Amino acid sequence: MSEWLPSLNALRAFEAVSRHLSYREAAEELSVTPAAVKQLVQKLEETLNTQLVRRQGRGIALTQTGIDGVGELRLGFKQLNSAVAKMRETTTRQCLTITAEPSFAISWLVKRIDTFKRAHPEIDVLIDSSLRVMDLQREAVDIAIRYGVNPGPGQICHRLFDEETLAVCSKAVAEGPPKLTKLNDLQDVALIHIEATSLEYSPKALSLYDWKSWFETVGVPDITPGRGLHFNDYNLAIQAAIAGQGVVLGSWPVVKDAIEAGLLVAPFEECSKSEEGYDLVTTNEAMNKPEVAAFVEWMLEEIKD
Numbered sequence: 001m002s003e004w005l006p007s008l009n010a011l012r013a014f015e016a017v018s019r020h021l022s023y024r025e026a027a028e029e030l031s032v033t034p035a036a037v038k039q040l041v042q043k044l045e046e047t048l049n050t051q052l053v054r055r056q057g058r059g060i061a062l063t064q065t066g067i068d069g070v071g072e073l074r075l076g077f078k079q080l081n082s083a084v085a086k087m088r089e090t091t092t093r094q095c096l097t098i099t100a101e102p103s104f105a106i107s108w109l110v111k112r113i114d115t116f117k118r119a120h121p122e123i124d125v126l127i128d129s130s131l132r133v134m135d136l137q138r139e140a141v142d143i144a145i146r147y148g149v150n151p152g153p154g155q156i157c158h159r160l161f162d163e164e165t166l167a168v169c170s171k172a173v174a175e176g177p178p179k180l181t182k183l184n185d186l187q188d189v190a191l192i193h194i195e196a197t198s199l200e201y202s203p204k205a206l207s208l209y210d211w212k213s214w215f216e217t218v219g220v221p222d223i224t225p226g227r228g229l230h231f232n233d234y235n236l237a238i239q240a241a242i243a244g245q246g247v248v249l250g251s252w253p254v255v256k257d258a259i260e261a262g263l264l265v266a267p268f269e270e271c272s273k274s275e276e277g278y279d280l281v282t283t284n285e286a287m288n289k290p291e292v293a294a295f296v297e298w299m300l301e302e303i304k305d
Contacts, residue, residue: 006047013040014052015077018070021060094291095124100145103234104278105129107254109145116298123291142286143295147251148276156287158280158296160303164252165208166271168264170244180247180267183220190246191228192237208274209234209249218270238264253278 005011016026016037023034023041030037045052052066062070100109105127113125128134133149134141151157167186174180178188194209208214211225228246231237238255241248242263250264252271258264280299286292 006044007040010040010044010047011073012077013037014044014066015070015073017041017053017060018062018066018074021062023060094122094289095126096143096289096291096295097126097128097141098143098145098295099128099130099132099134099141101147101278102129102131103238103251103254104145104147106235107238107257111257112302115302116295119298120291120294123294125295136281136283136286142282142289142292144281145278146281147278149279149281151279151281154283156282156284158300160278160280160299161253162277163208163274164271165214165249165274166252166255166266167214167247167268168250168255168259168266169241169247171262171265172244173241173247174265174267183215183218183223183268183270186247187223191225192240192246192248193225193228193230194234194237194249195230195232208251208272208276211249214249214272217272220270 013026013030013036016029017023020026020029023037027034027037041053050065051063052069053060054063055061098109106129109127113127117123117125128141133146134144135152136142136144136155137152145160147163167183169180169189173189178185180186180189191211193211215221215223215225229237229240231240234254237248238250238258240246241250242258255264255266259266280296282292282296287296
């Protein structure tokens with residue numbers, strides 16, 4: 001069991017006196033009177049049953065006992081100050097939790113979140129990349145970025161992007177053979193399919209990534225989807241297209257950066273549009289948090305670019 005410690009105020013007063021060698025200057029630092037400082041030091045000496053401060057001419061000096069102990073005492077107060085600073089920083093930092101549809105999180109959000117962090121370094125951001133639709137009213141989530149999921153009661157919804165689905169592939173695949181100039185050329189190339197059973201989107205949203213449905217939507221129902229690769233992960237399907245494995249149906253917000261970077265091309269003008277899209281969803285309660293309001297404001301500005 002550790003030994004009983006003297007009054008923390010008395011120790012603090014002695015440590016201040018040891019640095020200033022003046023009751024008056026120590027009192028100014030501690031915002032008390034010189035008499036109070038002197039009384040605290042005397043109380044400490046009585047508790048320890050030893051003299052710590054002695055008179056020297058018109059001033060004061062430390063006794064050998066005081067000199068022997070003050071070094072570790074100063075170190076102790078330094079560590080206390082450091083601990084309090086860390087606790088204060090922890091309690092004042094803000095944490096923002098975002099759940100985002102994986103393909104959007106990887107292709108769009110993660111690439112831009114650093115600009116939000118630079119503007120708000122006091123906010124810690126946790127991104128949960130999951131297809132599971134979380135309950136914003138019951139789970140510890142501030143903001144959801146979802147595709148094809150209708151907001152629930154009491155939720156605030158901001159449309160980020162309307163859906164546009166287009167056929168994309170690598171430049172090498174587009175140049176052929178066969179060179180892709182019209183949709184009928186897709187009869188002779190590998191198509192990359194996304195298995196709908198793994199996606200927790202609405203049935204209408206799922207049809208946007210089904211080749212047969214897409215061909216019917218863009219007006220070429222006579223094309224029959226042929227050979228190709230099948231994925232149950234949308235991001236893997238996009239990566240396969242970038243790697244030259246075939247043509248995939250891409251969501252414009254997801255493939256936009258890859259097209260601008262030259263990793264993918266869109267060889268056809270045809271695309272399908274839908275009422276589905278990417279939405280930012282939060283609650284009135286969450287919007288009362290400064291970190292949530294700051295992220296929503298940043299996000300709505302960011303999508304304008």
